[in-house]
Amino acid sequence: MPIVKVYSKKVCPYCVRAKALLDRKGVVYEEIDAEHDPDLRSWLVEATGQRTVPQIFVDGRSLGGFSDIDALDREGKLDPILRGEG
Numbered sequence: 001m002p003i004v005k006v007y008s009k010k011v012c013p014y015c016v017r018a019k020a021l022l023d024r025k026g027v028v029y030e031e032i033d034a035e036h037d038p039d040l041r042s043w044l045v046e047a048t049g050q051r052t053v054p055q056i057f058v059d060g061r062s063l064g065g066f067s068d069i070d071a072l073d074r075e076g077k078l079d080p081i082l083r084g085e086g
Contacts, residue, residue, distance in 0.1 A: 002084045004029035007044055007055040015054040018066040021073065022056075027082055058082065 004022065006029050008015035022029055034040050034053055041051075048055050048062045056063045058081055063069050072078040080086040 001028070002059045002082065004082070005032055005057045006030070007032045007034045007040070007057075008053050009033065009035040012053055014052075014066040018054045018056060018069060021066070021069060025079070025082060059084070 004027055006015070006019060006022070008019070008031055010033065019029075019031065032040070034044060034055075044053075044055050045051055048064070050065065052065055054065050056065065056069055063072065063081070069078055072081065077086065
């Protein structure tokens with residue numbers, strides 16, 4: 001199973017939606033609070049080019065935020081990635 005990490009903040013509706021999507025799929029993920037860690041936020045900007053959360057990584061690969069994984073899911077591309085196939 002791939003390693004899934006969700007970088008989030010406590011009060012963030014898109015974070016809630018991203019975690020709910022992953023939960024519905026039965027994905028085990030590590031949630032990392034990026035709210036009060038400026039070094040972590042800087043790293044996320046460098047790694048993703050985005051300043052927003054959530055940021056979802058699968059095996060170290062950035063998938064983007066909620067809108068990105070939702071689009072992948074609607075296209076039928078998210079499940080293979082979550083199974084380590086893509």
